[in-house]
Amino acid sequence: MRISVPPFDDVDVAAVDFLDSGFYADGDPHALWARLRADDPVHWFDPGDGREPFWVVTRHAEVTRVLKNHEEFSSRRGTMLCIIDLSMPDIASDQMMPDTDPPRHGQLRDPLNRALTRQAVGRQEERMREVVHNLIRPGLDGEVFDLARAALMFPMAFTGQIMGMPSENWPRMSELTTMTIAYDDPDFASGPPKATLRQAHHELFAFFNREISRRDRSAPADDLIGILLSMSLEESPLTDEQIMLNCYALLLGANVTTPHAVCTAVRMLAEDPERYRRLCETPALRDTCLEEVLRWSSPASHFMRYAQRDVELAGRKIEAGQPVSVWLGSANRDERVFRDPYRFDIARRPNRHVAFGVGPHYCIGAGLARLGLRIFLSELTRLVEKVEVVGETAHLRSNFVAGYKSMPVRFTPRPGVGPATIAPGGPR
Numbered sequence: 001m002r003i004s005v006p007p008f009d010d011v012d013v014a015a016v017d018f019l020d021s022g023f024y025a026d027g028d029p030h031a032l033w034a035r036l037r038a039d040d041p042v043h044w045f046d047p048g049d050g051r052e053p054f055w056v057v058t059r060h061a062e063v064t065r066v067l068k069n070h071e072e073f074s075s076r077r078g079t080m081l082c083i084i085d086l087s088m089p090d091i092a093s094d095q096m097m098p099d100t101d102p103p104r105h106g107q108l109r110d111p112l113n114r115a116l117t118r119q120a121v122g123r124q125e126e127r128m129r130e131v132v133h134n135l136i137r138p139g140l141d142g143e144v145f146d147l148a149r150a151a152l153m154f155p156m157a158f159t160g161q162i163m164g165m166p167s168e169n170w171p172r173m174s175e176l177t178t179m180t181i182a183y184d185d186p187d188f189a190s191g192p193p194k195a196t197l198r199q200a201h202h203e204l205f206a207f208f209n210r211e212i213s214r215r216d217r218s219a220p221a222d223d224l225i226g227i228l229l230s231m232s233l234e235e236s237p238l239t240d241e242q243i244m245l246n247c248y249a250l251l252l253g254a255n256v257t258t259p260h261a262v263c264t265a266v267r268m269l270a271e272d273p274e275r276y277r278r279l280c281e282t283p284a285l286r287d288t289c290l291e292e293v294l295r296w297s298s299p300a301s302h303f304m305r306y307a308q309r310d311v312e313l314a315g316r317k318i319e320a321g322q323p324v325s326v327w328l329g330s331a332n333r334d335e336r337v338f339r340d341p342y343r344f345d346i347a348r349r350p351n352r353h354v355a356f357g358v359g360p361h362y363c364i365g366a367g368l369a370r371l372g373l374r375i376f377l378s379e380l381t382r383l384v385e386k387v388e389v390v391g392e393t394a395h396l397r398s399n400f401v402a403g404y405k406s407m408p409v410r411f412t413p414r415p416g417v418g419p420a421t422i423a424p425g426g427p428r
C-alpha cells in the first residue's frame with residue numbers, strides 16, 4: 001500500500017471500491033481515510049452490485065471500541081474482508097482462535113499465549129539473530145538486492161521453527177501464505193482469485209496434515225504443534241481439523257505481516273540519513289523506532305467484526321448482523337490521538353498505535369514480532385553504515401495487507417564487514 005502524507009489530492013469517496021485490492025496497491029488509501037475520519041468516521045459502503053455491504057470505521061476511538069467489545073461485535077463470522085469478497089462460508093467459526101469469541105476463545109488462546117509470552121520468546125533470541133543474519137547477509141556485499149522478496153521468508157524462518165514445521169517446506173509455505181492475501185496479484189496468483197485461494201488452502205492444510213499425522217499424540221513435542229496436540233476445547237481434545245485451522249492462523253498471522261514492517265523500517269531510515277545516523281548512535285531509540293515502524297506501516301490493514309445487536313457508533317446506527325470493518329492504518333494516523341501523525345518520529349512517545357489490535361484478540365505473536373524487529377534494527381545498525389532504496393518499489397495487491405512486493409535496496413557495510421562476517425559459524 002502506498003503510504004502517503006498530506007497535502008492529499010481530493011478523494012471521491014463515493015467512487016471508491018473498498019474491496020478492490022488494486023485500490024490499495026495503486027490508489028491513495030491514506031487520503032481516503034483522512035477524509036473519512038474528518039467527515040464520515042463510520043461510513044456505510046454498499047457496492048450496489050450484489051456484494052455484501054459493510055461499515056468502514058476509521059477513527060482510533062471507534063476502532064478500539066469495536067475490537068475491545070466482543071459482546072457488541074463478534075469475531076465468529078470471520079475477521080477478514082476476503083471472506084465477504086469471495087463469499088466463502090467461514091468454516092473456521094468457533095474452531096480457529098481468531099474466529100472465536102470469549103470465553104471459548106480463551107480455551108484456544110491461553111495455552112498458545114503462554115508459549116509466546118515475552119519470557120518464552122526471549123529464549124528464541126539466538127535463533128532469531130541467525131534468521132536476521134540470513135535476511136541481511138545478501139546486502140553485505142554492497143550489491144543491490146530485493147529486500148521485499150527476501151523479507152517474505154523472514155517470519156517463516158522463526159515461526160516455522162517455533163511451530164515445529166520441517167524446514168524444507170518453509171519456502172513453499174511462505175509463498176502459499178502470501179497467495180492467500182494477494183490472490184489477485186499477478187505475481188502471486190495461480191489463476192483466478194477463488195482458485196488461487198483454494199490451491200493455497202489445499203496445499204497449506206496438506207502440509208499441516210502431514211505434520212500432525214507424523215506426531216505422537218501421547219508424547220507431544222515442545223513446540224506450538226505439540227501444544228495444539230495436547231489442548232482441549234470443551235473438554236475434548238482438539239480435532240485434526242481444529243489443529244490445522246489454528247496452525248493456519250499462526251502462520252498467516254506471522255507471514256503476511258512482519259515482512260512489511262521490515263521493509264518500512266528500511267524505507268523510512270533510507271529516506272533520511274540523519275534519522276539513520278541518530279538511530280545508529282542511540283541504541284535506546286530502537287524500541288521507540290520499532291513501535292513507530294509498526295504505527296507507520298500498520299501491516300494488517302483491517303479486521304472485521306459482526307454486530308451482535310443494534311449498536312450506536314459515532315452517531316450511526318449499526319444493525320444487528322451487519323459486518324463492520326475497522327481500519328488500523330487509519331486509526332494509526334488519527335490526529336485526535338497522535339501529535340503530528342504524518343511525521344515519522346523514531347522517538348515518538350507515547351505511541352498508542354493499534355498495529356497489533358487491542359482487546360481479546362490482541363496479536364498473540366506481538367512479542368515474537370517485536371523481538372524480530374528489535375534484533376533486525378540492532379544488527380542493521382551494527383553492520384550497515386548506509387541504507388538506500390535504489391529503485392521503484394511495488395506494492396502488494398491486497399485489501400488486507402499493506403505491504404511491498406518489491407523494494408530494491410543497497411546496504412553500504414561498515415568497514416571490515418562483509419557477508420562472511422555473519423556467515424553461519426563465521427566471525428561475529
Ligand code: HEM
Binds near residue numbers: 249
Ligand atoms: C508485525 C507483525 C504483526 C502484525 C502487524 C500483526 C497484527 C495482528 C493484529 C492487528 C491482530 C488482531 C486481530 C483481530 O483483532 O481480529 C493479530 C492477531 C493475531 N496474530 Fe498477529 N501480527 C503480527 C505478527 C504475528 C506473528 C509473528 C504471529 C505468529 C506467532 C501472529 C499471529 C497472530 C494470531 C494467531 C492472531 C489471532 C489472535 C487471537 O485471535 O486471539 N501475528 N495480529
